Amino acid sequence: MTxxxxxxxxxxxxxxxxxxxxESSQRARTAxxxxxxxxxxxxxxxxxxxxAALANVEDDNAEWHTFDTIKGGDYLVDQDAxxxxxxxxxxxxxxxxxxxxxxxxxxxxKVDQRRFxxxxxxHGEAAVRRACYAADRTGHMILQTLYQQCIKQNVxxxxxxxxxxxxxxxxxxxxxxxEEISVAGVVAYELSTGQIHTFRAKSVVFATGGAGxxxxxxxxxxxxxxxxxxxxxxxxLPLEDMExxxxxxxxxxxxxxxxxxxxxxxxxxxxxSEGERFMERYAPTIKDLAxxxxxxxxxxxxVREGRGAGPNKDYVLLDLTHLEPKHIDEKLPxxxxxxxxxLGVEPYTEPVPVFPTAHYAMGGIPTNVNAEVLRNNTDxxxxxxxxxxxxxxxxxxxxxxxxxxxxxxxxxxKRAGIAAAEYALTATAPELPADAPAFVTAxxxxxxxxxxxxxxxxxxxxxxxxxxTMDMNVQVFRTEESLAEAAALVTxxxxxxxxxAIHDRGQRFNTDLLEAVELGFLLExxxxxxxxxxxxxxxxxxxxxxxxxxxxxxxxxxxxMAYARPDGIDLQWKPVVITKYQPMERKY
Amino acid sequence: MTxxxxxxxxxxxxxxxxxxxxxxxxxxxxxxxLDGREAGAEYWEExxxxxxxxDRVLDALHTIKWEQDGSLAFRRSxxxxxCGSDAMRINxxxxxxCKTLLKDLNPSRPITVEPIKGLPVEKDLIVxxxxxxxxxxxxxxxxxxxxxxxxxxxxQSPEERARFDDxxxxxxxxxxxxxxxxxxxxxQYFGPQAIVGAHRFIFDSRDEGEWDRLEVLNDKAGVWKxxxxxxxxxxxxxxxxxxxxxxxxxxxxxxxxx
Numbered sequence: 001m002t003x004x005x006x007x008x009x010x011x012x013x014x015x016x017x018x019x020x021x022x023e024s025s026q027r028a029r030t031a032x033x034x035x036x037x038x039x040x041x042x043x044x045x046x047x048x049x050x051x052a053a054l055a056n057v058e059d060d061n062a063e064w065h066t067f068d069t070i071k072g073g074d075y076l077v078d079q080d081a082x083x084x085x086x087x088x089x090x091x092x093x094x095x096x097x098x099x100x101x102x103x104x105x106x107x108x109x110k111v112d113q114r115r116f117x118x119x120x121x122x123h124g125e126a127a128v129r130r131a132c133y134a135a136d137r138t139g140h141m142i143l144q145t146l147y148q149q150c151i152k153q154n155v156x157x158x159x160x161x162x163x164x165x166x167x168x169x170x171x172x173x174x175x176x177x178x179e180e181i182s183v184a185g186v187v188a189y190e191l192s193t194g195q196i197h198t199f200r201a202k203s204v205v206f207a208t209g210g211a212g213x214x215x216x217x218x219x220x221x222x223x224x225x226x227x228x229x230x231x232x233x234x235x236x237l238p239l240e241d242m243e244x245x246x247x248x249x250x251x252x253x254x255x256x257x258x259x260x261x262x263x264x265x266x267x268x269x270x271x272x273s274e275g276e277r278f279m280e281r282y283a284p285t286i287k288d289l290a291x292x293x294x295x296x297x298x299x300x301x302x303v304r305e306g307r308g309a310g311p312n313k314d315y316v317l318l319d320l321t322h323l324e325p326k327h328i329d330e331k332l333p334x335x336x337x338x339x340x341x342x343l344g345v346e347p348y349t350e351p352v353p354v355f356p357t358a359h360y361a362m363g364g365i366p367t368n369v370n371a372e373v374l375r376n377n378t379d380x381x382x383x384x385x386x387x388x389x390x391x392x393x394x395x396x397x398x399x400x401x402x403x404x405x406x407x408x409x410x411x412x413x414k415r416a417g418i419a420a421a422e423y424a425l426t427a428t429a430p431e432l433p434a435d436a437p438a439f440v441t442a443x444x445x446x447x448x449x450x451x452x453x454x455x456x457x458x459x460x461x462x463x464x465x466x467x468x469t470m471d472m473n474v475q476v477f478r479t480e481e482s483l484a485e486a487a488a489l490v491t492x493x494x495x496x497x498x499x500x501a502i503h504d505r506g507q508r509f510n511t512d513l514l515e516a517v518e519l520g521f522l523l524e525x526x527x528x529x530x531x532x533x534x535x536x537x538x539x540x541x542x543x544x545x546x547x548x549x550x551x552x553x554x555x556x557x558x559x560x561m562a563y564a565r566p567d568g569i570d571l572q573w574k575p576v577v578i579t580k581y582q583p584m585e586r587k588y
Numbered sequence: 589m590t591x592x593x594x595x596x597x598x599x600x601x602x603x604x605x606x607x608x609x610x611x612x613x614x615x616x617x618x619x620x621x622l623d624g625r626e627a628g629a630e631y632w633e634e635x636x637x638x639x640x641x642x643d644r645v646l647d648a649l650h651t652i653k654w655e656q657d658g659s660l661a662f663r664r665s666x667x668x669x670x671c672g673s674d675a676m677r678i679n680x681x682x683x684x685x686c687k688t689l690l691k692d693l694n695p696s697r698p699i700t701v702e703p704i705k706g707l708p709v710e711k712d713l714i715v716x717x718x719x720x721x722x723x724x725x726x727x728x729x730x731x732x733x734x735x736x737x738x739x740x741x742x743x744q745s746p747e748e749r750a751r752f753d754d755x756x757x758x759x760x761x762x763x764x765x766x767x768x769x770x771x772x773x774x775x776q777y778f779g780p781q782a783i784v785g786a787h788r789f790i791f792d793s794r795d796e797g798e799w800d801r802l803e804v805l806n807d808k809a810g811v812w813k814x815x816x817x818x819x820x821x822x823x824x825x826x827x828x829x830x831x832x833x834x835x836x837x838x839x840x841x842x843x844x845x846x
Contacts, residue, residue, distance in 0.1 A: 037717065039760050040663075040671040097741040100731030100794065102749060102756050109743030134756070140670060141756065152730040192710065221665040254642070257668045338668060341687060342642065460654030503658030506620050509711040512658035 001437055002197045006031045007424035008417075009186055009201040011163045011228060014041030015139070015409035016388025016416070017207035018146035021155045023417030024205070028424045031199065033161040033188055035208075035223060038147050042209055042221045043409065046139025047260035047335060048116060049131030050096075050406035052089035056110040057129045062086040064122060065130060069404060070581050072118040072291045073362075073397020074541035074551065076241070076559065078577035081369050081393045085404070085411050092410040093132050101145040103134050114331075115265040118291040118401040124588065127289050131403040136260050136334045142406055160191040162514060163227070164440045166204060166235050166384070167432060172375035173236040173563065181375060182382040184430035187440040191514065194507030196437050196444065202427040203383045203420035206232070206365060206373075207413065210389040213518075214526050215358035215475070216467035219251055219258035223518075228390040230521030232365045233528065237375055238561040240392040240574065241363035242525070243532030244542045246400055247476050249295040251357025253315035255342055259335045259354060261402040264288045266331050269319045270299065271351065272307040278316075283588040290588045293399040293542045296356040300476040303355070310353055317351035356476055362400055362542060363532070364392040366561065366574070371416035377561065377574045383423055383430075387416040394559060397576075398541020447502055447513050455501030459516045462493050462500065466519075466526055474530060479546045483534040490530065494523050524564070531569035532560045553583050610695040611636045612648055614660070615702040617709045622659075630709075633657075634698065639690050645678055645701065646685040649713075662713040669825055672761030676713050677702040682763040682823040704766035720762045723778040727786040727804055732797025748793040755788040755833050757826040764820035764830050776809040780820035780830045783811055787833040790846060798846050802837070811837050 008024045010017050013034035024030040032038070053060040065086040070077045097103060097111060104112040113129040121128040134141040150157070163186045170181040185200040208228025212220025233239055249270070250259040264270070270288050272278050282298040283290035290298075299316050302308060309317050320328060320336070325348045328336055336347040345352050365386040367373050371393075372380040388409045395408055469489045473482035497519065504512035538552035539545050558573040613634050621627030637651040646664055653660045662685070664674040669687040676685055678701055679693055685701075693699050707715040733742075758781065765771050765779030786805055790798040805811045811834055820830035840846050 036665055036671075036673070037721075040665045040673045042666060042671070044759070045666050045668070045670050094741055098731075098737055100789070100792070102752070102792065103741075105744050105746045105749050107746065109745050109748075111741050135753075137670070137757070140759070144756075144758075148730040151725050152728075221671065222667055223665045334670070341669070341689070458654070459658075460650075504661075505622055506618075506659060506711070508619050509661045509714050510659075511661050512653070 002195060003200065004031065004197060005200045005429070007201065008203045008205065008420045009033060009199045010205040010207060011186060012041070012207035012209060012388070012390070013038035013157065014207060014209055014388065015043035015142050015146060015406065016413035017205070018150055019410050019413030020205050020207060020387060020417030020420065022146065022149055022153060023414055024421040025153055025155045027421035030421070031156050031158060033158045033163050033186070033199065035160065035162045035227070037159050038150070038157060039143060041143060042224055044140045044143040045219070045221065045258065046142070046406050047136040047258065048262035048265065049114065049133035049138050049403040050093060050142070050410070051116065051119060051130050051401070051403035052093040052132055052407065053086065053130060054090055054093060054111060054113060054132065057106060057113045059121065060128055060130055062089065064120070064128070065089065067123050067581060068119050069395065069401055070397070071124070071584070071586060072401040073399055074586055075553070075557065075581070075583035076394065076397035076540060076576055078394045079579040079581055080577050081395045083579065084369055085395045085407060088411045089407050092407060092414070096142065096145060096410065099145050099149050101134065101141050103132055114262065115289060116402045117261050117264070117289045117295070119403070120286065124285070127286055131262070131265065133262065135330070136262050136332045139406060158188070161188040161197065162191055163188045164231065164443065164517065166231050167436050168235055168381060169430060171236055172381065177376065177379060180382060182430060183384040185432050185436065187437050189440060189444060191509055194510060196440055198432055198436050200430065200432045202424040202429060203385065205371070205416045205420050206386040206390055207388045207416070208390045210361045211522070211525050212358050214467070214470050214522050214529060216471040217251060217256040217355070218358040219248055219256055220358065225518035226521050226525045227518065228386070229364055230524055232373070233524060233564050236563070237373065237381070238366060238563045238572070239363060239528050240366035240561055241394060241532070241559050242361070242528045242562055243536050243560060244362035244398050245358060245529065246292055246360040246362060246542050247296040247356035248359035249292055249299055249356055250318055250354040252338060252342055253310070253353035253355045256357035257338055257342060258357065258359065259318065259338065259352065260332070261292070263318060263320060263332055263335060266327065267323050270295070271317045271319050272302045273309040273313060274307060278302050278307070286588045291399055291401060294588065296476055297544060299356055315353045315355040318354045319351040320347045321349055321351065358475070360400055360405060361389055362392070362394070362396040362398065364390045367391050367393055369393065369415070370419045371412050372419065383427060385416040385420050387412040398543060443517065444513065447516050450501040451503060451505045453501055455499050457496045457500045459500055459502065459519050462496055463519050463522065466490065466493055466522060470526060474533060477544055477546055478533050480534065483530055487527070487530045487534065490523060490526050497523055528562045528569055531571055532562055535560060535571040557583065606641045607638055608641070608695055609636060610639050610648060610690055611698040612652065613698045613700045614712070616712050617703070619711050639695070641691050643690050644686050645688045645690060645699065646674060648690060649685060649701070661711045670759060672759035675704050675761040675763040675766070677704055682767040684761060684763070684825045687825050704762055706766045706772045707762070717762065720765060720779070720781065723782040724760065724785050726778065727782050727801055728797060729785045729789065731789065731792070731795050732800065733794065734796050742794045744793050751793070752788050752791040754828050755784045757828050758784050758788070759826060761825060763823040763825055767819040767823035769817055769819065770813050770815055774813060777813040778805070778809055780834060783834050783837055784828060784830055787837055790837065790840065802841055805837055806841050811841065
């Protein structure tokens with residue numbers, strides 16, 4: 001075992017983690033621990049753009065953006081956080097441009113902007129051009145640019161270090177309200193050697209990304225297994241709003257690979273088997289550019305009512321054939337290439353089969369607007385921060401608008417980095433208890449012992465069954481029965497998980513062991529998603545209950561706060577911060 | 589064992605994706621010497637799997653790992669060609685496993701899968717990427733400017749932006765560098781990716797560090813090592829015209845103009 005000591009440890013090297021690192025490493029001794037190489041993070045898969053009311057191409061302002069974010073989130077957004085997000089958006093884009101990000105340009109040489117779902121002029125009048133973009137690889141450019149700046153600043157990375165535990169100096173569930181609890185560090189498993197490392201740190205920032213692999217059909221990377229959220233849950237911290245998962249309307253049918261909403265922003269149209277532009281019926285004003293939850297539900301409904309396309313009538317069509325091939329090549333080169341590579345479809349001349357794909361966790365580790373992690377509705381854990389998809393500030397509420405996540409990681413990644421470093425400069429070094437690595441040592445040893453042992457269950461089989469039941473029962477449409485079915489199966493799968501056997505006996509690059517650990521997180525997070533969905537007896541944003549099809553502000557204008565207790569998930573509630581936008585019916 | 593590309597009965601169902609049997613012949617590397625092997629042993633191992641017509645090489649590798657041999661080690665993440673984790677040598681060509689469809693590889697014959705060449709192998713298909721990233725760092729891959737920072741964005745025309753668009757696509761998968769015969773034999777050479785990384789800034793109108801970078805690339809480890817084999821361009825899963833980018837850097841050095 002090896003021990004390390006830093007002022008700040010950042011877990012995760014996607015957009016939020018590296019943005020935090022750029023701030024933190026200027027101020028305090030910082031290490032970035034990442035399960036992957038930094039440039040492999042899933043920020044790089046984001047396509048369409050990053051929202052900011054630059055008003056470079058038409059009238060726009062941060063207040064309109066704030067309103068759209070709150071309405072898009074079906075009023076579950078904390079409005080103080082949304083104001084910060086949208087006000088700081090402009091500098092966030094300009095910061096990236098100054099770092100060298102190659103945005104597309106207007107003829108005047110400014111950062112170009114385009115339309116995206118739910119972003120409107122003057123509180124819903126019409127779609128507005130707010131998304132700053134770099135072709136359809138904006139996330140790739142952000143990831144590259146941030147990594148390049150990290151190189152420039154000599155940020156210290158620990159690549160392929162898998163953090164498996166956080167160390168706190170108290171039990172957040174038994175501590176009294178107001179009692180101070182602080183972070184002391186993290187414990188990591190080094191993939192290349194199988195060694196365990198402890199990192200003592202005054203501040204820890206979690207920026208570990210999403211948990212899309214809870215579902216079968218997902219745009220998420222194989223590595224997005226909710227590790228950071230799972231670590232927080234195991235440490236006794238709550239997870240907020242985990243029932244809200246975004247299903248992106250346009251995943252490649254059967255594969256889930258993302259086709260950016262920019263395809264519709266650039267003029268693409270969704271059609272059913274009859275060729276009808278069905279979004280005209282669901283969102284008469286902004287049609288195909290309605291928020292993702294509404295479009296995804298409309299698509300699923302078309303299929304359910306027999307108007308799906310294809311031999312099994314199980315998808316709808318994204319039609320780009322009326323766009324000029326040159327326009328497609330300039331603005332949407334990558335996603336049209338995906339259609340060609342994976343489905344053999346030529347988007348110039350043929351509509352592309354699409355269906356909703358699990359895309360984004362609106363919920364996560366609860367934080368305040370300074371990215372400090374909450375251990376209940378009011379108290380923070382000193383020195384502990386979270387940002388990006390693994391966190392819940394909450395700026396996305398019940399449904400995130402497209403292009404607000406690349407914004408989120410930049411705004412709140414930066415805030416987390418500054419706050420973590422400033423706290424570290426004033427805090428005294430924490431003590432790591434002697435048994436700090438005990439949990440991880442035991443976890444790894446136990447999995448190793450399963451090699452060649454009695455275990456009869458396979459990790460991949462359990463994961464497959466988990467993902468299938470989540471797709472079947474906890475996707476776009478949910479009911480009490482479907483959630484109960486999923487809950488029962490997850491309980492069984494957790495039991496079977498105790499009988500798994502892995503096959504790799506080696507110490508080096510034991511990705512077999514890694515996948516077993518990841519499955520543990522997925523099972524626990526699925527349980528939280530289901531518990532939240534069962535407890536929320538209303539429909540709001542990405543969470544739709546067929547047995548409770550309307551929004552119920554009287555009873556459910558609250559965030560869920562899910563705690564793992566010995567006897568299961570305990571669902572508590574937290575008020576939504578409302579500043580000046582009273583909840584209204586959500587029409588587009 | 590030879591694979592067959594016969595369609596199974598399931599194809600008679602409307603909309604069912606045809607399946608076929610395929611054999612993968614994988615070059616394995618055991619760093620620890622388990623199961624009676626010597627530490628560092630290299631050996632070929634064949635696996636046969638059932639695959640769908642839409643499956644990629646990565647799907648077949650997953651099927652092997654998840655159903656037959658959990659110790660098979662490879663990197664992967666996004667699984668659709670944007671993260672750059674899973675470059676490997678497939679039927680003697682560098683490609684991304686997640687972007688290579690099995691049906692495009694003549695699955696009636698065994699498909700060979702090896703780690704990319706020229707970087708130290710760590711385990712099976714996993715190589716040590718550090719020398720590759722070290723070369724990238726050497727070319728100073730970040731915007732360099734002088735003078736005060738403007739309040740708003742730096743202006744850049746669409747034409748100026750288009751000048752370096754191709755090289756912004758790079759995902760640092762190392763397919764190009766490890767396809768380069770010069771890189772295989774000359775441990776000093778930066779390799780094509782570092783030159784692509786430099787090109788992206790040298791031809792960016794906002795950047796003022798072009799001559800610092802060109803000086804690095806003019807070095808004995810730099811662009812003049814390139815023998816224009818075009819392997820890099822063929823290998824690039826992003827379709828970047830790597831050789832063209834290298835020749836533009838060479839031209840800038842000879843002409844003194846960017």
